[in-house]
Amino acid sequence: MPLLRDSSGYLSQDTITAIATEVGGAVAIVRTSGDQAFSILQEVSLSRGSGLLEPRKMVLTRLYDKKGEVLDHALVVCFQKPESYTGEDLVEYHVHGSRLICHLLLERLIELGARQALPGEFSLRGVRNGKMTLFQAQAVADLVCATNRNATALALEKMSGQENPLLSKLGTELRTLAVLGEVGIDFADQDVDEVSLPKLQSRLNSIQKLLEKLRETYFRGVRIQNGISIGFIGLPNAGKSSFFNALLGENRSIVSEMEGTTRDVVSESLTLRGQTKTVTVRLQDTAGLRATQQRIEKLGVKRTEEIIRQSDLILFLVDSSSDLSLSKKKWDELCTLSPLENKVLGVLTKADICSQEKLQITLESLKPMRIPKWIVTSSQNGEGLSEAIEAILELCDTWTHRDRGELLLTQIHQLTAVTDALMDLQRASEASEIDLFASDIRQALHSLEPLIGQTVPDDILGQIFSHFCIGK
Numbered sequence: 001m002p003l004l005r006d007s008s009g010y011l012s013q014d015t016i017t018a019i020a021t022e023v024g025g026a027v028a029i030v031r032t033s034g035d036q037a038f039s040i041l042q043e044v045s046l047s048r049g050s051g052l053l054e055p056r057k058m059v060l061t062r063l064y065d066k067k068g069e070v071l072d073h074a075l076v077v078c079f080q081k082p083e084s085y086t087g088e089d090l091v092e093y094h095v096h097g098s099r100l101i102c103h104l105l106l107e108r109l110i111e112l113g114a115r116q117a118l119p120g121e122f123s124l125r126g127v128r129n130g131k132m133t134l135f136q137a138q139a140v141a142d143l144v145c146a147t148n149r150n151a152t153a154l155a156l157e158k159m160s161g162q163e164n165p166l167l168s169k170l171g172t173e174l175r176t177l178a179v180l181g182e183v184g185i186d187f188a189d190q191d192v193d194e195v196s197l198p199k200l201q202s203r204l205n206s207i208q209k210l211l212e213k214l215r216e217t218y219f220r221g222v223r224i225q226n227g228i229s230i231g232f233i234g235l236p237n238a239g240k241s242s243f244f245n246a247l248l249g250e251n252r253s254i255v256s257e258m259e260g261t262t263r264d265v266v267s268e269s270l271t272l273r274g275q276t277k278t279v280t281v282r283l284q285d286t287a288g289l290r291a292t293q294q295r296i297e298k299l300g301v302k303r304t305e306e307i308i309r310q311s312d313l314i315l316f317l318v319d320s321s322s323d324l325s326l327s328k329k330k331w332d333e334l335c336t337l338s339p340l341e342n343k344v345l346g347v348l349t350k351a352d353i354c355s356q357e358k359l360q361i362t363l364e365s366l367k368p369m370r371i372p373k374w375i376v377t378s379s380q381n382g383e384g385l386s387e388a389i390e391a392i393l394e395l396c397d398t399w400t401h402r403d404r405g406e407l408l409l410t411q412i413h414q415l416t417a418v419t420d421a422l423m424d425l426q427r428a429s430e431a432s433e434i435d436l437f438a439s440d441i442r443q444a445l446h447s448l449e450p451l452i453g454q455t456v457p458d459d460i461l462g463q464i465f466s467h468f469c470i471g472k
Contacts, residue, residue, distance in 0.1 A: 010124055015040065017109045018117035020471035025097040030105055031471060032114055033122060037089040038078065040112045044105075045076070055080040063093070065108055072101050086122050087129025119470050132159075134450050135167070142225055142410050144472060147271050148278040150224045150400055154408060164407045166210065171452035173207050174445050181438030197434045204429050211422050214407065218415045221408030223312065223399045227269055227280035230392070231311035233304065233334070235327055238317040239349030242379035244285040247272075247389070274393040279400055281392070284311065308337055313395055314344045316371060320354045320362050331369050345391055346374035352381050413450055420447035 015034025022028070032040060038053055045052060045061045046068070052059050055078055063071040075094040084090040095101055110116065123137040132140075139158030146152040158164075177200060184195035232240040248268055269282045286304035308314060316334075318327045334340060346366065351359060359376055366374060375391055377384035402408060409415050421444045428440035445452075 010118055010121060015114045016117035016121055016125075017106060017114040018122070018471040019102050019106060020092075020122075021097075023097055023099045023102045028095055028097040028102050030093040030095060030102060030109070031090065031117075031122060032093075032109055033084070033086045033088045033090040033117075033125060034114070035089065036113050037091045040109060040114060041076065041078070041091050043112050044071075044108055052076065053078050055083070058094075063095070063105060063108075065104065066111060071104055071108065072096055082129065082131075085131065086125040087131045088125060117470060119466050120472060123472055133453055135453075138411055138414070138450075140472060141469075144469060145225065147227070147269075147280045148224070150278070150402060151280065154221070154224060154402065154410065157405065158407075165405075166214065166407050167452050170207065170210055170214075170448065173203075173210075174441060174448070174452075177203060177207075178438065178441045178445060181434065181441050184434040185438055195434075197431070197437055200434075200437060201429050201431070204425055208422060208425050208429075211418055211425070214409065215415065215418045215422065217407065218409040220399055220402065221410040224280075224402065224408065225410045227282040228313060228396045228399055229282045229311045230284065230313045230315060231304075231307040232283065232285045232315050232317060233308060234317035235319070235322070235330060238319045238322075238327075239347075239377075239379060240317050241285055243315075243317060243347060243349060243377065243388075244268075244283055246377075246379040246382070246385055247283060272389050272393060274390050277393045277397070279393055279396045281396070305337055308334060308340070312343060312399055313392070314340055315347050315392075316340075316344055317347045317349050318366070320348045320350050320359055320376070324362065324365055328366075328369060331371075343395075344371055345388075345395060346371040347388060348374050348376045350378060350380075351376045351383050352378040417448055417450045 013034070015032060015036040017030065017032040020029045020031045041052065044063050046064055051057060052061060058075050058077045061074060061076055063074050065071050072095045074096075077092050077094070079085070079090040079092075081088050081090075093105060095105060106116075120137075120141070123132075123140055126132050127134050127137050136159050139155045143152065143155035143159065146155055180195050180200055184197065184200060232244055234240050248270060267282060267284050269280065271278055271280050284307050286307050316331065318324065346369075348359070348362065348366075354362070363374055363376075373391060375384050375388045377388055379385075409418065424440050424444035424447055428437050428444065431437040431440060
């Protein structure tokens with residue numbers, strides 16, 4: 001059955017089904033939700049499971065295809081509306097994790113009247129049926145994608161159901177202003193100071209500051225959720241690819257003594273774990289910095305320059321056995337592209353082929369480059385690798401620090417909501433008439449609905465949930 005992606009699919013009352021877990025492991029879960037969920041279960045099991053429909057009781061039963069042949073021996077559990085994730089009748093089939101079994105069961109459920117769920121449609125129905133707020137549902141998506149402790153903690157706090165104090169204050173302040181604005185319209189000809197336009201506009205400043213503070217959290221939130229971008233920069237054969245592979249624990253980049261083996265940006269994400277912190281990072285190994293006449297290599301160097309501008313953190317790698325003059329020259333050139341001193345870590349490579357005396361002389365000669373910290377490493381024997389990871393985590397703390405209970409925006413829809421609300425409030429602060437002021441405040445409330453609740457338009461819901469994974 002084709003996967004529908006239009007907004008009308010999200011608005012339908014169909015019984016929906018989807019594989020809710022990764023397949024190929026020991027166990028997989030297939031979900032069905034909607035008015036036909038229980039009747040479909042009875043048909044696919046041929047009603048041979050004793051107590052099959054008893055809510056929240058896991059029952060072992062056989063599942064059959066349309067010819068009456070056994071598909072699988074499965075554990076099945078029913079959730080009766082409204083006490084389910086979606087607020088509808090919901091069935092979970094816990095089957096063996098074979099990819100074939102999962103897809104044969106999915107096909108059978110569709111034959112019996114269900115349709116393939118859209119991305120995030122189970123969560124969307126939970127929002128529509130009052131089982132969770134939109135803000136909590138978005139936190140579910142964040143939790144599914146979380147790859148570090150900070151991201152997990154942030155998502156779990158949002159999912160807790162406890163209203164965030166900042167959002168609660170914003171909602172209360174704006175709703176109060178909306179009411180006072182309507183009162184001000186009714187008493188516009190009676191000169192009541194408490195609901196006069198200047199008096200109401202004077203209350204906007206504190207709300208705007210709260211929203212601006214919230215908007216600024218997106219920079220940290222998206223980096224906690226998606227990872228810190230780290231660019232590997234250095235001359236050809238500086239040891240970039242070897243150090244890249246050492247951090248990954250696998251040979252992802254080509255390592256060769258021949259210059260120019262890395263011609264494009266090689267990217268990989270991983271979670272770095274230190275003694276007290278975990279951070280998701282996006283490593284980007286780049287082409288060596290050198291003058292070249294080869295067209296492909298020139299493109300690689302140009303992309304390296306783009307990575308330098310865009311990365312949150314730069315690892316500048318220098319071969320400890322090499323002549324340092326060219327590295328210093330290239331560093332000076334890089335500093336003209338972008339201010340780098342506050343986002344760079346120096347990595348001195350190939351320490352295994354240098355004496356301690358040579359390394360100390362090299363470190364002294366690197367001081368004029370004004371790179372705050374250098375880590376001495378060897379990708380061959382692992383020297384300095386743990387120290388480098390701890391140094392990276394310390395620098396990443398600038399972008400990933402979060403106070404307990406602090407709300408951070410993590411999705412573009414949330415940022416858009418706050419940005420639009422700020423524009424609405426700016427118009428309200430400049431309004432020349434009380435009715436224009438009241439209209440702008442109502443619009444600000446409308447803009448913030450994805451964060452503070454109330455009714456969210458169906459087309460916006462469709463856009464938000466289309467980014468979820470299927471089965472959630």
